[in-house]
Amino acid sequence: MDIHTMPGHLIRRLNQISVAxxxxxxxxxxxxxxxxxxxxxxxxxxxxxxxxATVAGLVAYDRATLGKVIDRLDARGLVLRxxxxxxxxxxxxxxxxxxxALLETARPHVDALQPDILAGLDAxxxxxxxxxxxxxxxxxxxxxxxxxxxxxxxx
Numbered sequence: 622m623d624i625h626t627m628p629g630h631l632i633r634r635l636n637q638i639s640v641a642x643x644x645x646x647x648x649x650x651x652x653x654x655x656x657x658x659x660x661x662x663x664x665x666x667x668x669x670x671x672x673x674a675t676v677a678g679l680v681a682y683d684r685a686t687l688g689k690v691i692d693r694l695d696a697r698g699l700v701l702r703x704x705x706x707x708x709x710x711x712x713x714x715x716x717x718x719x720x721x722a723l724l725e726t727a728r729p730h731v732d733a734l735q736p737d738i739l740a741g742l743d744a745x746x747x748x749x750x751x752x753x754x755x756x757x758x759x760x761x762x763x764x765x766x767x768x769x770x771x772x773x774x775x776x
Contacts (some may be wrong), residue, residue: 639738646730653697654727657682661690662716662724665700671704678770684687686767699723 624630640656647654660680665671668679677687691714694700699720705711716724739747762768 629689631716635738642734642737643731646734647727650727652723652727652730654723655690657690658694659724659727659731661687661694662699662720665714666716666721666724669715670709674768676714677767681765681767681769683767688730694720 633694638668639670657680660682663678664676665712666678668675673688674684676691677684680687684689691700691702695702697719698717699718701715702712703715704714736747737752742750758769
């Protein structure tokens with residue numbers, strides 16, 4: 622099989638395209654933000670008070686990498702870490718006003734670049750690719766080194 626027709630190769634290339642588009646749009650907007658930082662900020666906004674491990678599960682990143690991402694967001698004053706009342710070893714995360722503002726400013730740019738990731742496809746084809754990608758990632762989730770983990774009811 623030619624490498625250029627292998628799913629893994631094509632997915633890696635599409636990821637490269639997605640990251641390049643994201644970084645270019647953020648730079649053009651004067652924003653300092655990576656895709657994983659955007660995902661982490663979004664997860665924290667949607668689940669204020671969650672811990673780093675939960676954020677890692679929500680965005681399907683390994684805990685060590687996500688911990689470094691949170692360190693950088695904290696150093697930039699975008700997130701606030703507090704000792705959890707239930708477990709003094711855990712840190713609860715919330716967005717600061719600056720984190721909220723950055724996320725709100727970035728969101729329209731992120732939304733606008735989504736169709737460009739699948740350039741060359743019409744709307745119906747994009748919808749079908751997204752449906753199939755969703756199906757494939759759900760089916761293979763348990764095989765990932767950093768599986769997606771939905772929050773539990775109490776989170």
